[in-house]
Structures are given as structure tokens and as C-alpha cells.
Amino acid sequence: MSLLDLLTSLLFDHTIRTVALGTATLGIVSGVLGSFAVLRKQSLLGDALSHAALPGVAIAYMLTGSKSPAVLMLGAGAAGVLAILLLINITRQTRLKEDSVLGIVLSVFFGFGLLLLTFLQRNPDARQAGLNTFLFGQAATLLTRDVITMAIFGGLALLFVVVFWKEFKLLSFDREFGASLGLPMPRIDMLLTTLLVVAVVIGLQAVGVVLMSAMLVAPGAAARQWTNHLGRMTLLSALFGALAGVAGALLSSLGTGLSTGPVIVLCISVIVLFSLVMAPNRGLLWNYLRQWRNRRRLRTEAVLENIYLMSSQHDDPSHPHAITALEAVSGAGNVRRSLEELQRRGLAVPYDGNKWALTAEGVRAAQTRLQPAQKDEK
Amino acid sequence: MSSAQIEIQLIGIVVAAACALPGVFLVLRGMAMMSDAISHTVLLGIVLGFLITGDLESPWLLFGAAAMGLLTVSLTELLNRTRLVKQDAAIGLVFPALFSIAVILISRFARGVHLDTDAVLLGELAFAPFDRLMLFGALLPRSLVVMSIILVINLLFILALYKELKLATFDAGLAAALGFSPALIHYGLMGMVSITAVGAFDAVGSILVVAFMVAPAAAAYLLTDKLERMLLYSVGLGALGAVGGYWMAHLMDANIAGSMATVIGLLFLLCLLFAPERGLLATAARRQRQRWEFAQTMLTIHLLHHEGTPEAEIENRLDHLHDHLRWEPAFAQGVVQRADERGLVRLENGSLHLTEAGRGLATTMLTEKR
CATH class of the missing domain: 1.10.10.10 (Winged helix-like DNA-binding domain superfamily/Winged helix DNA-binding domain)
Structure with missing residues (x-):
């Protein structure tokens, strides 16, 4: 299938379009809320919340007997909020570190959910408990109705983010300042975390528990590399999330038996990797280039100083020296390249093939560079 | 009690003990979530091992899985060291990606083989007694043998490096200054977590391995300030949770591993509330x-x-x-x-x-x- 065919199917194939719309919605919502989670060092909270949702789903089904997505989502959300309250309070009241409490909440809630679910079905075999959907999601079975539900919940969450933008920004960067302004920071924290629960609940149906955590971390982590501006980061994160969602939906429609969730996660992981390497200013490649350039500059300056110091032994600042002598003094590094660089800047000239000398301008440059150092020696 | 019942409880106790030992150090060192990451990514090790050997019973699968656990740790650290993302984000980026690769590989190349992802995530203790292994002339449950070996390895590791582990956990700076390699101890510990996770998920599944590793250790941390006692208490609490969980599952006719995790959670809750000095009631x-x-x-x-x-x-x-x-x-x-x-x-x-x-x-x- 060519790229064109893929795009055609995105536009005209109803199933693929629905799935792509759903995963894109998920990508946008989790991208926006995930950027806050990444900035606030709560990247693993999404992981804990998505696992913690299971008993909520089971209890919602037990109470209502209904399997409609909205009911189960409410149950999942309630369990998520309970998990957060436990998490915050246990971390605050005991000496346990946050990661321990995260691990306990994640695994115990999940175990309890598993217990309830298998108990409800009178079948202790966990593999048949219909958990597959919960674990890996079933993006391929998304219906228009589901996408609309996701869009409504997600839209509401995004609306909250827009309304409380300033407060959330304060919370992420300078909580104490917010508190000193008289803002109820704990309540704002709770609101933002509840919105994170909403994002998790929306995503469960599409990508499942295990991969939901990636959807909350990866877009934000990728977007962070490109900008230092919260607004731009959030928009970019939403864009990355949506892109991964659509790409994952399309790619998984190609192969048989490819579940959408893992493909989406791989897509967003590729975006992260690309951002880590290529992003200007922060990216690894950029960093490497900068380091290389700095090292070359320092080396060139060291060579300049060395020729000057050696020549000043001869009463003639422009006394030429052999490259081998310079190499012995300057140590490691390509001395010839540094000399050529100096020549380009008009500070040094080659002399008799393998010898080099400073120009008058080079002498002046070396003197200005060495002056403060010599003063120190006195 | 039938012999199968006794065997399941025994397996539960051995799994709990084997998990609790490294769990103590994870909790003390603030790396509890690493167990979550490792227990997921070992799946990739198993899949790759299977694709190479073509044999699901091969012991190389265990090695592959343990190696993948260590790879997860080093990838996380590599990412963290770039300073482009923070520690928690690094964990959250690495393990879902590796896990996704595993899931896709299974669905592409290992279909129809008895290697389904839910089995890895959830485990099934009830079937453990049926998978038996000939050893010393006796037909023993495979999980029991494997987990006992892992328990012994963990015990030996901790006994051999007790002083070093203790020092590196409570005063990493001093440990480094005295010439103990923190990296070696760190990777030794992570290797222990990896092989334990590999052995345990067969029985209880990868998500509940986290419960066995973290919850008893955290509960023990609320009960005592002594490392020796913390190790003992967490093994005891884990074993209690395993036996209690088995009987609750028996009464409810529900999933055993889920029930064990629930009981361990309840035990944690009891310690949280009633621990003599650090419990919530005592603190209040x-x-x-x-x-x-x-x-x-x-x-x-x-x-x-x-x-x-x-x-x-x-x-x-x-x-x-x-x-x-x-x-x-x-x-x-x-x-x-x-x-x-x-x-x-x-x-x-x-x-x-x-x-x-x-x-x-x-x-x-x-x-x-x-």
C-alpha cells in the first residue's frame, strides 16, 4: 500500500477514520496533560493511575450491571481519584518515598481489580476475564459513539486547562509563589491531577493500561526538547500525541494482528528519539556540535598562546617554530588544523613549509589574551 | 488440604520471600518503580530468546530476560544522564517502548505458540502444580524449583554483600569513598530484581511482582529501623500475604495472584495504621x-x-x-x-x-x- 492509499483510507475508510480520530483525540488530551506531568516529575503517576482504574471498572460493573463505556469510565475515574488521595496522603504522612507508594498503589489496586473481576465471572482464570481489552486496549473496535464520548470528556478536560492555565503554570514552576499570592495550591494540584485521571480513563479503551503511561510521558518529553515555553510545549506535545495516534492507527491497519496500542507507543517513541537527538539547543547532536566547536576554539587559542610564549624566548615575537615543537608543547589535538584556523583569521603564517610564525596581529591577540594571566603571576 | 493446595501455597511463599529480599533495597533506595519497568521488559527478553532458540522451555530464555532487565536499567540511566529528561520520565519512556516491541514481535512471529501476553502480565498460580519437573528422583512443580533456586541466589547475594549493600544504601557517598563500586552494587541489585521478576511472573504475573516486591518491604519499613529486621519482616509479611491470599481466593473462587496482592495490600494498610511508632494512629x-x-x-x-x-x-x-x-x-x-x-x-x-x-x-x- 502506498502512502497515497493510506491517506485515502484515512479520509474515506470509515473504520480507519474512526479509529484514527479516537487515537488522535487521546493523543491530544494526554499530550496536553502529560506535559504538566512531565514538568512536575509525575511521569509515573499515569502508570499508577491506569492500573488503579481496574477495580473501579469492576465495581462500576458490579453496581450497575452495565458495560457501557460511560459507566465504566466513571468507575475508573473514581478509582483513579481514590488512588491519588491515598498516594498524596501516604507520601505526606509517612517516611515512605513516593516511588514505593506508587508501586504499592499500582500493584495492589490492580490485584484487587483482578480479584473482583474473576470473582464476578466465577472464573479464577485471569486470562479469560476479558482483561485483554483493559490491558492492551482495543482501538480497532472504537465506534463513532466511543469517539464522541472521548471527545466530550477530553474537550472538557482541555477547557479546564485553558481556564486554569495561569494557575497550572504557577503550580508547575513556582508553587510557593502561588501559595504566597493566596491561591489554594493544594486544590489546584488536585484539579490538575484529576484532569490527568480523565486523560487516563479516555486512553484506557484505546491503548490499554500498560501503554497509557507512555502516552502521558512521551509527547511531553519530546516537546520539552524543542522549546522552553510552556504554551508552545503543550501545543507541540498535543501535536506529537495526535501525530502518533493517527500514524499508529494507520500503520496497524496495514498488518494483520497488530494491535494499535503498541504501534502508537512505538510511533511516539520514535518521535521522542528524534527530538532527543535533533532538537536545536538541547538535542544531543546540537550539544555534541557545540562541544566540538568549543573544544576546537580552546585548542586554537592554546596554540596561539604557545607560539607566542615560545617566540618570546627569542626577542622576536614573530620567530617561527616547527610544528613538531608546537605539538610537543600543546599536547593532544590536531595542531596543524588549529594553525590553519589561525592563518584564516590572519594571526599566523606558515614559514618554510613546516614552520609557523605569528603575524603582528597575532602577537597583539596573544598579548591581550595573556595579559591578565601574567598580572596574576606577579 | 490436597497436595496441589499445599504446593500452590509453597510456591506463593517462596515467590514472596524471593521478591521481598531485593524489594527491601528497592524501597530503601527509592527505586521501587524500577521493579515495574523491569517486570514488563523481561517479556522482550523472553520473546527474543524464544525467536532465537525456538524453544519455550530453554533456560536461555531466563538469561535473555534477565539481560533485558539490566538493559532496561542501563537505558534508563543513559537517558537520565543526557539530562534531557528526568529520572521518572526516563523510566516511563523506556519500558513502554521495549514492552511494545515485545507485544508486536509476539503478534507477528510467535502467534499460536503458548506465549500470550496476558499470561505474562497476569500469571496463573492455579496451573503451577501441573507443570512439573523431574529433580532428584521426585516430580516437583517447575515454578517451585525455579523460584527456590532464585530465592537461594538472592539470599547468597545479600549474605555475601550485606555490608556493601547496607553501606551503599544508607550512605552512597561513603561507600564510594571507601572504594566499593556503587555501580557494581547497583547492577548486582538490579540483576537480582531482573531474575526474580523473570522467575516470578510465571506464577503471579509481572504487574503483581511489583506488589510482592514493594508492599511487604514498605510495610516492614514502617515497623522497624533495623535492616536485618526489615528483611525478616518483609519476608514474613509477604509469606503471610501469600498464604492468606490463597485462602481468600479459594473461598471466593477468584484469581489467586490478585487475591495475594490484595491481602498483601491489606497487610500494608494494617501496618500503615497501627505500626507502633510510624503508623498513622501512633503519629496522630x-x-x-x-x-x-x-x-x-x-x-x-x-x-x-x-x-x-x-x-x-x-x-x-x-x-x-x-x-x-x-x-x-x-x-x-x-x-x-x-x-x-x-x-x-x-x-x-x-x-x-x-x-x-x-x-x-x-x-x-x-x-x-x-
Whole structure:
């Protein structure tokens, strides 16, 4: 299938379009809320919340007997909020570190959910408990109705983010300042975390528990590399999330038996990797280039100083020296390249093939560079 | 009890003990979530091992899985060291990606083989007694043999490196200064977590491995300040959770591993509430006591300050404490009553007088502050 065919199917194939719309919605919502989670060092909270949702789903089904997505989502959300309250309070009241409490909440809630679910079905075999959907999601079975539900919940969450933008920004960067302004920071924290629960609940149906955590971390982590501006980061994160969602939906429609969730996660992981390497200013490649350039500059300056110091032994600042002598003094590094660089800047000239000398301008440059150092020696 | 029941409980106990040992160090070192990451990514090791050997029973699968656990740790650290993302984000980026690769590989290349992802995530203890292995002339459950070996390895590792582990956990700087390699200890520990996770998920599934590793250790951390005791308590709590969980699952006719995790969670909750010194109730009671004691001290100092001065008539009255110390009348009443019981003050017609003991307390508090 060519790229064109893929795009055609995105536009005209109803199933693929629905799935792509759903995963894109998920990508946008989790991208926006995930950027806050990444900035606030709560990247693993999404992981804990998505696992913690299971008993909520089971209890919602037990109470209502209904399997409609909205009911189960409410149950999942309630369990998520309970998990957060436990998490915050246990971390605050005991000496346990946050990661321990995260691990306990994640695994115990999940175990309890598993217990309830298998108990409800009178079948202790966990593999048949219909958990597959919960674990890996079933993006391929998304219906228009589901996408609309996701869009409504997600839209509401995004609306909250827009309304409380300033407060959330304060919370992420300078909580104490917010508190000193008289803002109820704990309540704002709770609101933002509840919105994170909403994002998790929306995503469960599409990508499942295990991969939901990636959807909350990866877009934000990728977007962070490109900008230092919260607004731009959030928009970019939403864009990355949506892109991964659509790409994952399309790619998984190609192969048989490819579940959408893992493909989406791989897509967003590729975006992260690309951002880590290529992003200007922060990216690894950029960093490497900068380091290389700095090292070359320092080396060139060291060579300049060395020729000057050696020549000043001869009463003639422009006394030429052999490259081998310079190499012995300057140590490691390509001395010839540094000399050529100096020549380009008009500070040094080659002399008799393998010898080099400073120009008058080079002498002046070396003197200005060495002056403060010599003063120190006195 | 049938022999299968006994075997399942035995497996549960051995899994709990094997997990609790490395779990203690994870909890103390603040790396509990690493167990979550590792227990997921070992799946990739198993899939790759299977694709290479073509044999699901091959012991190489275990090695592949343990190696993948270590790879997860080093990838996380590599990412963290770039300083482009923080530690928690690094974990959250690495393990879903590796796990996704595993899931896709299974669905592409290993379909129809008995290697389904839910089995890895959830495990099934009820079937464990059916998978048997010939050893020393006896037909033993495979999980029991594997987990016992892993338990012994963990025990030996901890016994051999006890001092180093202890030092590196509580004072990493000193450990490094004394010449113990923190990296070696770190990777040794992570290797232990990896092989334990690999062995355990067969029985309880990768998500509940986290419960077995973290919850008993965290509960033990609330009970004691001694590392030896913490190790013992967490093994004990884990084993208790395993046996209790088995019987709860038996009564409810529900999933055994889920039930074990639930009981372990309940045990944690009990410790959280009732631990003698660090429990929530003990902490609340201590705070309450300190609040009253502080108020009584305040009262004696207030009385001493005005004692023998002309204002004493007005200041040293029960109904004046509200204005002066901003105490609610009921609270002031409580403070005075307690101070009276301790013999610090006397109340006569609404006016308060210090006893000798009360004057002594106030004076010591005032001089101590200086």
C-alpha cells in the first residue's frame, strides 16, 4: 500500500477514520496533560493511575450491571481519584518515598481489580476475564459513539486547562509563589491531577493500561526538547500525541494482528528519539556540535598562546617554530588544523613549509589574551 | 488440604520471600518503580530468546530476560544522564517502548505458540502444580524449583554483600569513598530484581511482582529501623500475604495472584495504621500529646511571666487565656485541667496559680532556650 492509499483510507475508510480520530483525540488530551506531568516529575503517576482504574471498572460493573463505556469510565475515574488521595496522603504522612507508594498503589489496586473481576465471572482464570481489552486496549473496535464520548470528556478536560492555565503554570514552576499570592495550591494540584485521571480513563479503551503511561510521558518529553515555553510545549506535545495516534492507527491497519496500542507507543517513541537527538539547543547532536566547536576554539587559542610564549624566548615575537615543537608543547589535538584556523583569521603564517610564525596581529591577540594571566603571576 | 493446595501455597511463599529480599533495597533506595519497568521488559527478553532458540522451555530464555532487565536499567540511566529528561520520565519512556516491541514481535512471529501476553502480565498460580519437573528422583512443580533456586541466589547475594549493600544504601557517598563500586552494587541489585521478576511472573504475573516486591518491604519499613529486621519482616509479611491470599481466593473462587496482592495490600494498610511508632494512629496520638504538652508549657510560662505583678489578677485567669494566647475556651479548659492533673497549676476561683513544679518547668524551659 502506498502512502497515497493510506491517506485515502484515512479520509474515506470509515473504520480507519474512526479509529484514527479516537487515537488522535487521546493523543491530544494526554499530550496536553502529560506535559504538566512531565514538568512536575509525575511521569509515573499515569502508570499508577491506569492500573488503579481496574477495580473501579469492576465495581462500576458490579453496581450497575452495565458495560457501557460511560459507566465504566466513571468507575475508573473514581478509582483513579481514590488512588491519588491515598498516594498524596501516604507520601505526606509517612517516611515512605513516593516511588514505593506508587508501586504499592499500582500493584495492589490492580490485584484487587483482578480479584473482583474473576470473582464476578466465577472464573479464577485471569486470562479469560476479558482483561485483554483493559490491558492492551482495543482501538480497532472504537465506534463513532466511543469517539464522541472521548471527545466530550477530553474537550472538557482541555477547557479546564485553558481556564486554569495561569494557575497550572504557577503550580508547575513556582508553587510557593502561588501559595504566597493566596491561591489554594493544594486544590489546584488536585484539579490538575484529576484532569490527568480523565486523560487516563479516555486512553484506557484505546491503548490499554500498560501503554497509557507512555502516552502521558512521551509527547511531553519530546516537546520539552524543542522549546522552553510552556504554551508552545503543550501545543507541540498535543501535536506529537495526535501525530502518533493517527500514524499508529494507520500503520496497524496495514498488518494483520497488530494491535494499535503498541504501534502508537512505538510511533511516539520514535518521535521522542528524534527530538532527543535533533532538537536545536538541547538535542544531543546540537550539544555534541557545540562541544566540538568549543573544544576546537580552546585548542586554537592554546596554540596561539604557545607560539607566542615560545617566540618570546627569542626577542622576536614573530620567530617561527616547527610544528613538531608546537605539538610537543600543546599536547593532544590536531595542531596543524588549529594553525590553519589561525592563518584564516590572519594571526599566523606558515614559514618554510613546516614552520609557523605569528603575524603582528597575532602577537597583539596573544598579548591581550595573556595579559591578565601574567598580572596574576606577579 | 490436597497436595496441589499445599504446593500452590509453597510456591506463593517462596515467590514472596524471593521478591521481598531485593524489594527491601528497592524501597530503601527509592527505586521501587524500577521493579515495574523491569517486570514488563523481561517479556522482550523472553520473546527474543524464544525467536532465537525456538524453544519455550530453554533456560536461555531466563538469561535473555534477565539481560533485558539490566538493559532496561542501563537505558534508563543513559537517558537520565543526557539530562534531557528526568529520572521518572526516563523510566516511563523506556519500558513502554521495549514492552511494545515485545507485544508486536509476539503478534507477528510467535502467534499460536503458548506465549500470550496476558499470561505474562497476569500469571496463573492455579496451573503451577501441573507443570512439573523431574529433580532428584521426585516430580516437583517447575515454578517451585525455579523460584527456590532464585530465592537461594538472592539470599547468597545479600549474605555475601550485606555490608556493601547496607553501606551503599544508607550512605552512597561513603561507600564510594571507601572504594566499593556503587555501580557494581547497583547492577548486582538490579540483576537480582531482573531474575526474580523473570522467575516470578510465571506464577503471579509481572504487574503483581511489583506488589510482592514493594508492599511487604514498605510495610516492614514502617515497623522497624533495623535492616536485618526489615528483611525478616518483609519476608514474613509477604509469606503471610501469600498464604492468606490463597485462602481468600479459594473461598471466593477468584484469581489467586490478585487475591495475594490484595491481602498483601491489606497487610500494608494494617501496618500503615497501627505500626507502633510510624503508623498513622501512633503519629496522630504523638502529635496530639505534643500539642497538649506544648500548651501546658506555654501556660506555665505565661503564668510565670505575670506572677507577682499588678496585672496578675487580670492576666492569670482562666477566662483571659482566650485573649492572651488565642485559645478557644474549650481548649483552654482542657489545657488547665491537664496541667492541674500533672500538678503544674492550681485553679482558685477562676484565677490560676503556679505550683512549685509548674514554676520549675517554666524556668527550665526559659533557661534551656537561652
